[in-house]
Amino acid sequence: MTHNKFLLSIASIISLSFLFTCASAQTNEKQEWEKDNNSKSKAEQSYGSGDDVEWGSTDVAYAMTATNLMDMKVIDQTGKKIGEIDDLILSTKEKVAYAIISVGGFLGVGDKLVSIPFQDIEIRKAKKEAVINLSKQELEKMPEFKSESVESRNYQAEDVPAMDATERLTRGGTEDYAINAKKLFDVDIIDKNSKKVGEVDDLLLSQDGKVVYGIVDVGGMLGMGKKSVAVPFHHLTANRTEERILLNVTKEQLEKAPEFKFRNKD
Structure with missing residues (x-):
């Protein structure tokens, strides 16, 4: 009789331990689900109602529209056409950080995309042209711009080292990159x-x-x-x-x- 009570006690302890483990696992799963759900909610939350x-x-x-800037011809300081604005890169601070310029090629074939800081471009709305202080040859030697997913970038404007206009122009890049306007x-x-x-x-x-x-x-x-x-x-x-x-x-x-x-x- 004592032996049976002992076995019953062991069985009860094992059962309670199992139930506690299951309850703990369910609590953890619920917490993880709520964490994921809250993260998703924050990620999809808009900035107002x-x-x-x-x-x-x-x-x-x-002052201007994004679509009017796109396909606008780009000229050098002598007035010679050297490319066209293909796209705009918007920064995390809701500004146009870069213009993506298409240079070279013929009828859209064989052209190369390079990024130019928007602050270094003079927009002439009346003439529908953009002026930069670079030649076509200098543009063609610049690093090619390739669209990258925002998730792989972690740039902030304040982390970008100071550069003069010439260095900014010849370096290219997409610091403080948020999304392409297109x-x-x-x-x-x-x-x-x-x-x-x-x-x-x-x-x-x-x-x-x-x-x-x-x-x-x-x-x-x-x-x-x-x-x-x-x-x-x-x-x-x-x-x-x-x-x-x-x-x-x-x-x-x-x-x-x-x-x-x-x-x-x-």
Whole structure:
């Protein structure tokens, strides 16, 4: 009898130990799940809600648009064409950090892409041209720009060593690299419920290259009946892994926002 009670006690201890281990494992799994879920939530959280978005109106101040800069011819100091602006690199501080210039080749074949600091480019809007203090030969000798995923870069503007204009121009690079402007165009904008609410049509830039507004197209079908809305750029959150943009407003809120109209697409 005593022997049976002893065996029963051992069995009870083993059972309790097993249950405790399972409960502990479930608690750890729950904590890990909540941690992952919270991380995902933070990663996909946009910078505001529809209630505090200061929509831009038709007369919103801006100096130029991103699409007008793209394909703009690039000339040297003598006025000779040496390339074209192919894309813009936006920094983590919501400014155009670099212009990606296409040089060489013929009809888009055999050309080379190089990055030039935006601050070293003179934009002449009236003539639709960009001026840099480099020759075509110097551009062709520069390191080739290759698009890299943002996740593999960890640059911050304050970590970049000081350089004079000549060194910046000849060195190239993509310090403080956040995302290519082209990647933002025609990418779905979704709300917090993962419903599509629009697409980015263009970016409005200040004179010093700061991205002030994203122009969002909402509504319509096949390009007909759509409405453009100027959304403060900091309210748009790019999710690069899934190639979508997050905006914490509903489609109805976008449709009720003031309509934006370009000034002759300048």
